[in-house]
Amino acid sequence: MKKGIPVAKRELRGMITAWFVLLILAACLNTSTAWAQARPTLLVMGDSLSAAYGIEQAQGWVTLLAERLDEQAKVINASISGETTTGGAQRLPALVGQYDPDIVLLELGGNDGLRGLPPGRMRANLAEMIETSQQAGAKVILLGIDIPPNYGQAYRDAFTTVFHDLAASYDLTLVPFLLENVALKRRLMQSDGIHPTAAAQPAILDNVWPALAPFLEEQGIETALNQE
Numbered sequence: 001m002k003k004g005i006p007v008a009k010r011e012l013r014g015m016i017t018a019w020f021v022l023l024i025l026a027a028c029l030n031t032s033t034a035w036a037q038a039r040p041t042l043l044v045m046g047d048s049l050s051a052a053y054g055i056e057q058a059q060g061w062v063t064l065l066a067e068r069l070d071e072q073a074k075v076i077n078a079s080i081s082g083e084t085t086t087g088g089a090q091r092l093p094a095l096v097g098q099y100d101p102d103i104v105l106l107e108l109g110g111n112d113g114l115r116g117l118p119p120g121r122m123r124a125n126l127a128e129m130i131e132t133s134q135q136a137g138a139k140v141i142l143l144g145i146d147i148p149p150n151y152g153q154a155y156r157d158a159f160t161t162v163f164h165d166l167a168a169s170y171d172l173t174l175v176p177f178l179l180e181n182v183a184l185k186r187r188l189m190q191s192d193g194i195h196p197t198a199a200a201q202p203a204i205l206d207n208v209w210p211a212l213a214p215f216l217e218e219q220g221i222e223t224a225l226n227q228e
Helices: 004-038 061-069 085-099 110-114 119-135 153-170 198-218
Strands: 041-046 074-077 103-107 139-143 173-175
Touching (some): 103 119
Parallel strands (some): 139 173
């Protein structure tokens, strides 16, 4: 019996040690999971301007945004080159259900304009996407765009007015022109005159950042420290 006591003690100590290890691992896992869940999720719903058309994906402004946030937020880029507001309206409900975003950056409409589609249809599609996002509890930032002058001033005015009217109707933060200080600089545009170059991407992010920063700060992210 006496010889068996040390063995029993060693077994007991081994079991206690194993339990402690399991408890520590569980605590670390719970902390990691809680941290991941606490991070806000940003969903970028755009077209080629946000999908890094003609450049490396890593050079696009959405990737630069994720890098600036330095893992403080999860950035989902659901942008597709050539996407219209009709396609976006069809895809968004599933994306919202999948990612449950805290913030939706809505950058669509450019291809509607380039195809000469009715601004009223574009407005209805964007309104649908705004309402889908808001009903899911997400904040919406509207990223406006313009079209070339050769489409005629009347159509161009009707097109750009859509973004301002929607921002007013739904009380949204609006970036009036995503390519501000970019579109008229030849060195920052690709040869097609429509898509920005890699060199333009930091400027595009700088256009978005002031509109996005207040929402990030609401999520506890120190935006001033992350802007290069």
